[in-house]
Amino acid sequence: PPLPWHLIDMDRKMSHPSGRSLSIQTGRDCPFSCTYCSHKKVAIAKYRSFRPGYVLDNIEPLIKKYRITHVNFYEPHFISHPKGVKELCEGIRERGLDIRWTASARANTFMRFTPDLLKLLKESGCHTIGFGFESGSSKILERIDKRIKPSQIIKSVELCKEFDIVPEACFMTGFPFERIADTVKTMVMIS
Numbered sequence: 001p002p003l004p005w006h007l008i009d010m011d012r013k014m015s016h017p018s019g020r021s022l023s024i025q026t027g028r029d030c031p032f033s034c035t036y037c038s039h040k041k042v043a044i045a046k047y048r049s050f051r052p053g054y055v056l057d058n059i060e061p062l063i064k065k066y067r068i069t070h071v072n073f074y075e076p077h078f079i080s081h082p083k084g085v086k087e088l089c090e091g092i093r094e095r096g097l098d099i100r101w102t103a104s105a106r107a108n109t110f111m112r113f114t115p116d117l118l119k120l121l122k123e124s125g126c127h128t129i130g131f132g133f134e135s136g137s138s139k140i141l142e143r144i145d146k147r148i149k150p151s152q153i154i155k156s157v158e159l160c161k162e163f164d165i166v167p168e169a170c171f172m173t174g175f176p177f178e179r180i181a182d183t184v185k186t187m188v189m190i191s
Contacts, residue, residue: 003058010066019069019100022062026055027075032106034134035144036172049075052087056095063097071101079105079113079121079129086117089124102128102168107152111159118163129160130168136189137182140175150189 003024013022027049030037055073062068079085092099103126110129113121133153135141141148153169160167171190173183 005062020067021070022068023072023074024059025075026050026073026078030076033145052084052091056091060095063099071099073103076104077106078103080109082113082117089120092124100125100127104130107131107148107156111152111155122163122165126165128166128168132170134172136186140178140182143177
């Protein structure tokens, strides 16, 4: 069934530096097994996502009724399924939804997007992609089972810059097994 948005005080809920904002979860769970994440302890470990048409059917009336200008597609790795992302972007354009939007991605999947799909992201309103890069150290990335490489981090940021999308990067330090050299690699990656 449609999500029961009428149960929420929407005017009170919406706030974002770039305008009236709405966050919507577009899927559940995560197929990855990063060792630091509590997600595997509380979830069923089978990724399920909503169909792009269902997401659009839910947000379109809200965008129009509440004059929403920004949508956050909230999910740990929203931009990892090219076919679904393409359908969503095309749907935003076809329905004439004048929004800016943000989402999250993994470096290893984002860097595989074609230039045509990245252009479509931008044209449909994407302005920021959040990444959990975690570390600039290959050793740390392997130890936390992140399944990405520093070269993929760099490539993801380069792609964002090429298509005028803001890369929002998250890093962590202080793992019990982390050495100063690992932290330095992360600091160098950040700079």
